[in-house]
Amino acid sequence: MAAIEIHGLSKRFGEVAAVDDLSFTAREGAVTGFLGPNGAGKSTTLRMLLGLVRPSEGTATIGGTPYAELAEPFRHVGAVLEADAFHPGRRARDHLRVLAVAAGLPLARVDAVLREVDLADAGHRRVNGFSLGMRQRLGLATALLGEPEILILDEPANGLDPEGVHWLRQYLRAFADGGGTVLVSSHVLAEVAQTVDDVVIIADGRLVTQSSLTELANRSRAGVRVRTPQVEALRDALLAQGIAAQLVAADALVAMESTAEAVGLAAAGAGAVIYEMTPEHFNLEEMFLELTTSEGASR
Amino acid sequence: MKNLIHAELLKLRTTRAFWAYIAAALAFVPVSIALSITTASDTAPLTSSEGLRGVISAASAGGLLVLLIGITMMAGEFRHNTATTTFLITPVRNRVIAAKVAAGTIVGLVLAAASSVLTVAVALPWLAARDIDVSLLSGDVGVPVLGAFIATGLAAAVGIGLGALMPNQTLAITVVVVWTSIVEALLVGFLPEVGRWLPTGAASALGGTVTAEGALLPFWGAALVLTGYALAIAAAGANLLTRKEIA
Numbered sequence: 001m002a003a004i005e006i007h008g009l010s011k012r013f014g015e016v017a018a019v020d021d022l023s024f025t026a027r028e029g030a031v032t033g034f035l036g037p038n039g040a041g042k043s044t045t046l047r048m049l050l051g052l053v054r055p056s057e058g059t060a061t062i063g064g065t066p067y068a069e070l071a072e073p074f075r076h077v078g079a080v081l082e083a084d085a086f087h088p089g090r091r092a093r094d095h096l097r098v099l100a101v102a103a104g105l106p107l108a109r110v111d112a113v114l115r116e117v118d119l120a121d122a123g124h125r126r127v128n129g130f131s132l133g134m135r136q137r138l139g140l141a142t143a144l145l146g147e148p149e150i151l152i153l154d155e156p157a158n159g160l161d162p163e164g165v166h167w168l169r170q171y172l173r174a175f176a177d178g179g180g181t182v183l184v185s186s187h188v189l190a191e192v193a194q195t196v197d198d199v200v201i202i203a204d205g206r207l208v209t210q211s212s213l214t215e216l217a218n219r220s221r222a223g224v225r226v227r228t229p230q231v232e233a234l235r236d237a238l239l240a241q242g243i244a245a246q247l248v249a250a251d252a253l254v255a256m257e258s259t260a261e262a263v264g265l266a267a268a269g270a271g272a273v274i275y276e277m278t279p280e281h282f283n284l285e286e287m288f289l290e291l292t293t294s295e296g297a298s299r
Numbered sequence: 300m301k302n303l304i305h306a307e308l309l310k311l312r313t314t315r316a317f318w319a320y321i322a323a324a325l326a327f328v329p330v331s332i333a334l335s336i337t338t339a340s341d342t343a344p345l346t347s348s349e350g351l352r353g354v355i356s357a358a359s360a361g362g363l364l365v366l367l368i369g370i371t372m373m374a375g376e377f378r379h380n381t382a383t384t385t386f387l388i389t390p391v392r393n394r395v396i397a398a399k400v401a402a403g404t405i406v407g408l409v410l411a412a413a414s415s416v417l418t419v420a421v422a423l424p425w426l427a428a429r430d431i432d433v434s435l436l437s438g439d440v441g442v443p444v445l446g447a448f449i450a451t452g453l454a455a456a457v458g459i460g461l462g463a464l465m466p467n468q469t470l471a472i473t474v475v476v477v478w479t480s481i482v483e484a485l486l487v488g489f490l491p492e493v494g495r496w497l498p499t500g501a502a503s504a505l506g507g508t509v510t511a512e513g514a515l516l517p518f519w520g521a522a523l524v525l526t527g528y529a530l531a532i533a534a535a536g537a538n539l540l541t542r543k544e545i546a
Binding site: 050051054079088090094 | 302303305306309310313314315316375379380381383384385386387388389390391542544545546
């Protein structure tokens with residue numbers, strides 16, 4: 001059973017469908033990136049998953065059970081939905097103490113999570129003196145308090161400095177490698193591309209695609225861009241080798257899903273003069289934009 | 300449930316605003332006593348039962364501040380976005396409301412006890428200095444003190460219910476302060492047939508505030524009316540909260 005399972009989930013606010021018949025899963029031992037432009041319905045979906053917003057239709061379950069029906073939800077799922085969800089006048093350690101008491105957790109967990117997020121020395125300080133990065137880490141400490149197997153983070157990288165982003169990536173990677181489930185939302189694919197195993201892409205509340213990151217990358221058009229005065233001759237030579245090519249200018253073409261070696265060999269065989277040859281790496285971010293905007297435009 | 304009540308009390312104790320409210324509530328006590336003693340009128344002189352109860356009504360001076368504490372306990376969760384985590388730990392929202400009401404009531408009762416002790420410690424020597432001897436065990440002390448426990452004990456539940464009904468904390472506090480100290484105060488004073496049935500009128504009757512003869516409800520009537528308000532407002536707040544989208 002998937003750790004997180006969303007099935008036919010919809011949320012309508014009046015006439016507007018914020019989430020529309022959405023289904024996807026997130027598996028154990030993997031970081032799943034939940035991606036889509038701002039306003040795509042990511043936060044609403046996560047809040048329905050966590051029992052904070054009532055779905056209009058469909059189900060969202062954690063290990064087969066709706067969040068609100070879990071016996072001790074805080075011990076199974078840790079979530080950070082807002083960057084700043086603290087009483088500003090409360091000391092960081094007191095914030096965690098309150099939650100530990102409410103959740104029936106030992107107070108030793110408070111100091112353990114403060115150490116885990118590198119806030120051990122700041123625990124006695126009031127949160128209003130915290131930087132955004134420190135608040136983000138305190139938010140993560142809050143989520144980790146119950147030693148959950150599942151982490152759900154909504155746009156965690158917003159406002160983090162590069163060092164913080166790097167730290168978070170490593171943390172989430174290690175969490176998933178240890179068998180945990182991570183569902184992390186973002187509106188910037190590049191932000192999570194280095195961390196995620198799987199991606200779920202939504203636009204306008206609908207699923208665009210769910211796949212592994214590798215699969216997504218393979219689907220994108222890697223190729224070789226070639227500048228030559230004999231574009232027609234080269235294209236025919238490439239076709240003879242089974243390589244599709246697209247003319248992109250009077251003196252340039254792109255050999256699809258190919259390598260510089262294969263294109264070079266074909267050019268030598270055809271006697272074509274090469275001015276310039278550039279391997280084009282797939283660009284996930286461009287593909288993400290294309291996927292999410294074309295879906296939006298089709299509605 | 301015990302954990303949740305404990306957590307709510309800890310939430311209060313770990314903010315400075317709470318202690319400021321408590322300090323203000325206790326500061327009202329000597330101020331109220333001083334006003335009652337220095338402005339005692341001929342219709343209710345300090346030697347009369349009404350006059351004495353008016354002085355001892357200082358014991359319930361903290362009621363409004365407990366009401367405001369109740370508002371911050373609930374509306375503050377929305378103001379500071381802590382509602383999300385609170386309901387992630389306890390998805391059954393009625394349990395959160397129940398724990399808050401229990402914790403707020405404990406705060407109200409402890410404050411009533413402290414205010415009563417302070418009232419007796421300040422008022423009795425002051426009255427004795429004016430050659431008015433009051434027994435600690437007399438009804439003129441006992442009844443307003445009992446009223447203070449009831450009114451202050453119920454105040455938090457009213458505030459928590461209002462905080463759920465008006466999640467905008469600043470708005471809720473403004474509405475409550477204007478309503479109790481202006482609208483209700485005027486109605487109690489000038490239209491007692493309406494004012495006596497309102498929460499402030501009932502709380503005044505419990506505390507022993509001096510008013511024109513028969514203007515307020517009798518003690519037990521006021522206790523019932525105020526309990527009814529507290530239950531109704533807390534229940535309305537809980538009802539709204541369970542349906543609310545936490546977004």
